[in-house]
Amino acid sequence: MEWFKKALISFALIILLGGLGQQSAAAKDLKVTIHPDPSNGQMKSIETSRQKPTKAKNQGLSEDYHGHKSNRPETNNPKKKKAPSANNRFIPIQLLGINDLHGQLNVTRNVNGKPAGRVDYLATYLKEREAENKNTLLVQDGDMVGASPPVSALLQDEPTIEILNKLGFDIGTVGNHEFDEGLTELLRLINGGTHPKTGKFAGSNFPWIVANVINEKTGKTILPPYQVIKVNGMPIGFIGVVTTETPTLVVPSGVEGLKFTDEVEAINQNVTELKKQGVKAIVVLAHNPGTSGPNGENPTGQLVDIANRVDDEVDIIFGGHNHAYMNAMIDNKLVVQSYSYGTAFSDVDIEIDPKTKDIVSKSAEIVTTFQEGIKPDPEIKRMIEGYEAKVEPIVNRVVGSTANSLTAKQNENGESVLGDFIADAQRKAMNTDFAFMNPGGIRADIDPGDITWGEVYTVQPFNNDLVKMTMTGQQIRALLNQQWGPTKTNMLQISGLSYNWDPNKSIGQRVVSIKLPDGTEIDPNKSYSVTANIFLSGGGDGFTVFTQAQNKEVGPVDLDALVNFISAQPKPFTYQIQNRIQSAQ
Ligand SMILES: [Zn+2]
Numbered sequence: 001m002e003w004f005k006k007a008l009i010s011f012a013l014i015i016l017l018g019g020l021g022q023q024s025a026a027a028k029d030l031k032v033t034i035h036p037d038p039s040n041g042q043m044k045s046i047e048t049s050r051q052k053p054t055k056a057k058n059q060g061l062s063e064d065y066h067g068h069k070s071n072r073p074e075t076n077n078p079k080k081k082k083a084p085s086a087n088n089r090f091i092p093i094q095l096l097g098i099n100d101l102h103g104q105l106n107v108t109r110n111v112n113g114k115p116a117g118r119v120d121y122l123a124t125y126l127k128e129r130e131a132e133n134k135n136t137l138l139v140q141d142g143d144m145v146g147a148s149p150p151v152s153a154l155l156q157d158e159p160t161i162e163i164l165n166k167l168g169f170d171i172g173t174v175g176n177h178e179f180d181e182g183l184t185e186l187l188r189l190i191n192g193g194t195h196p197k198t199g200k201f202a203g204s205n206f207p208w209i210v211a212n213v214i215n216e217k218t219g220k221t222i223l224p225p226y227q228v229i230k231v232n233g234m235p236i237g238f239i240g241v242v243t244t245e246t247p248t249l250v251v252p253s254g255v256e257g258l259k260f261t262d263e264v265e266a267i268n269q270n271v272t273e274l275k276k277q278g279v280k281a282i283v284v285l286a287h288n289p290g291t292s293g294p295n296g297e298n299p300t301g302q303l304v305d306i307a308n309r310v311d312d313e314v315d316i317i318f319g320g321h322n323h324a325y326m327n328a329m330i331d332n333k334l335v336v337q338s339y340s341y342g343t344a345f346s347d348v349d350i351e352i353d354p355k356t357k358d359i360v361s362k363s364a365e366i367v368t369t370f371q372e373g374i375k376p377d378p379e380i381k382r383m384i385e386g387y388e389a390k391v392e393p394i395v396n397r398v399v400g401s402t403a404n405s406l407t408a409k410q411n412e413n414g415e416s417v418l419g420d421f422i423a424d425a426q427r428k429a430m431n432t433d434f435a436f437m438n439p440g441g442i443r444a445d446i447d448p449g450d451i452t453w454g455e456v457y458t459v460q461p462f463n464n465d466l467v468k469m470t471m472t473g474q475q476i477r478a479l480l481n482q483q484w485g486p487t488k489t490n491m492l493q494i495s496g497l498s499y500n501w502d503p504n505k506s507i508g509q510r511v512v513s514i515k516l517p518d519g520t521e522i523d524p525n526k527s528y529s530v531t532a533n534i535f536l537s538g539g540g541d542g543f544t545v546f547t548q549a550q551n552k553e554v555g556p557v558d559l560d561a562l563v564n565f566i567s568a569q570p571k572p573f574t575y576q577i578q579n580r581i582q583s584a585q
Contacts, residue, residue: 068109068339069324069325071112072325090353092350093137093351094132094135094347095283095316096126096138096345097138097345097346098338098344099142099143099320100323102143102144102145102341103145103147104119104149104152104342105159105160106118106119106149106151106384109341111368112368115370116343117343118342118376119163119380120378122345123167123377123380125367126167129347135231137171137229137236138167138168138171139170139172139238139285139318140169140172140285141172141286141287141337142172142174142175142178142287143177144161146178146180146463150453154390154394154395159383161189161203161204163380163383166380166383170206171207171208171227171285172208172240173208173210173242174208174223175242175287175320176287180251182253182255182256183255190208191203191204207224209223209238209239209240210225210242211226211241212263212266213242213259214259214260216258225240225270234352235281236283239270239283239284240286241286244260244261244262246260249465249554251465252554263302264309267306271311271313274313281358281359282316283315283316283317286318286319287321288320288321290319290322290324290326291322291325292328294327295327296327301322303317303330303335304335307331308331310333314333316333316335316362318348319335320337323339323340325337334348334363339368344368346364346367347364395452396452396454398452399452399567400566401449402449402569404448404574405447405448406418406445407445408439408445410439410491411577412583413582414583415578415581417575419439419493420493420495421575422459422558422562423495425566426495426558427495427496427531430561432468432528432530432531433497434530435531436494436530436531437494437533438541438543439492440490440541442460443460448572449572460558461559462533462535464534464535464558465534466533466556467537467555469529469530469550469552470528470550471527471528471530472526473514473525474524476497476514477511477514478545480492480501480511481508482544484507490542494580497514497515497516499513499581500513500584502583504584531555537552
């Protein structure tokens with residue numbers, strides 16, 4: 001893909017040119033205004049201020065964002081209650097699991113008003129738990145990489161793999177995001193190999209498994225479907241699966257030549273195989289969504305269906321993908337998920353009867369990695385600092401310069417300069433008639449002067465893919481009318497069209513006239529090409545009309561589109577509000 005090549009070339013250049021850091025640490029105070037507007041429910045923000053580029057100490061965001069659950073039912077970490085074994089010939093085994101880390105190595109988040117996360121803190125938690133039981137396995141449930149912050153993303157997510165190696169992970173599966181850069185890159189991260197950006201990489205030192213992704217050329221799974229690990233002489237069979245929705249979540253090139261087959265069929269097929277080998281303790285690592293109440297009540301999501309339909313020899317299912325809490329017993333299978341971003345982990349305690357080799361008891365605790373009173377693991381902390389130093393030149397790279405400030409503050413009609421600019425960038429990147437951007441996804445203003453890559457990152461930190469789609473004029477009108485609800489207004493930022501709205505009309509009918517750039521009215525029956533990010537494309541913020549759009553195609557992430565758009569402007573450039581939205585008030 002064009003954008004990817006461009007990004008690759010620009011990063012290769014930076015690495016070739018080496019110490020670009022100095023020139024980019026220009027004397028601009030990068031105080032940015034972070035918008036407190038969480039009106040779309042996509043995220044909630046807390047105060048944060050940017051470090052000056054010369055320091056670049058806090059490359060991680062300290063605010064909540066997309067997919068992070070900041071309010072959680074559990075308020076503290078009750079010390080794990082050790083259930084006394086009913087029978088002391090049973091062998092106690094502990095499984096510690098994480099899902100959806102997304103390379104958030106250095107990112108602190110707010111959980112119930114307190115800091116949580118960062119992998120050096122997670123490391124301390126995991127080591128403490130490991131010390132409680134010598135029979136401990138560490139498992140990961142996918143989306144370890146992809147949609148990650150600069151500290152990991154700029155180094156091809158190798159830092160994340162190296163840290164998982166160092167923590168001693170024993171087994172893992174792939175999530176949809178492991179396919180973001182295609183199978184070759186996924187296999188390179190696992191098996192090792194060379195990348196033009198980072199050079200030689202040793203790879204992952206623990207096995208990755210997936211039973212439902214078939215290479216169409218060979219007819220075989222891309223990774224081993226299962227792995228048996230012996231703990232204290234007890235064989236435990238692990239089977240990996242990833243959501244079959246993966247092809248709709250990844251750029252087409254990322255899943256080219258791959259077939260994603262039914263999770264339940266794949267699991268059952270491998271359970272049969274494991275049973276033949278006499279393996280009775282079976283754990284499924286499923287990158288599939290699900291959630292439950294704090295005590296396992298009201299379980300919902302794909303995991304419920306999977307648990308109900310898989311062979312009863314399956315004992316435990318680790319889930320992921322929707323960054324939620326789950327700790328439920330479904331059809332006598334224990335199903336768990338521990339939020340995301342290293343802000344929590346699952347601690348599953350099992351007992352195996354050495355006679356039958358089967359699991360006879362199982363229970364789980366989902367533990368939030370609050371930082372309070374915890375010392376970050378010094379070795380992992382040093383590793384993080386090393387990666388941060390490496391990416392500093394890129395984070396501080398000047399990508400453009402603006403003569404005026406680009407603010408996301410909306411005028412009385414609902415339009416902002418930065419909103420216009422970002423919508424233009426996205427429309428350009430996807431070459432479509434229109435683009436729509438949710439205002440809650442614009443996280444900071446751009447101040448006048450030099451613009452660094454890191455500054456653009458704070459504006460668009462979500463690494464949301466852009467999606468190209470087809471919509472009719474009638475659907476566009478319905479979409480715009482969804483901006484006004486009974487309790488809140490959420491004004492999309494737009495490019496490629498303009499419209500009038502009437503505040504005196506009732507909700508659902510406020511949009512009056514929609515015009516194309518040539519001044520003609522939009523044709524309700526005609527099809528137009530549209531760009532929106534993957535969050536909106538899925539109906540996010542209540543913009544459900546997007547889910548009716550056709551011919552969806554995934555493109556570059558929003559951040560790359562914006563960086564490229566800025567780089568293509570004159571230096572410095574000026575950009576004013578475009579007055580695309582007018583109201584009759
Ligand atoms: Zn996922």
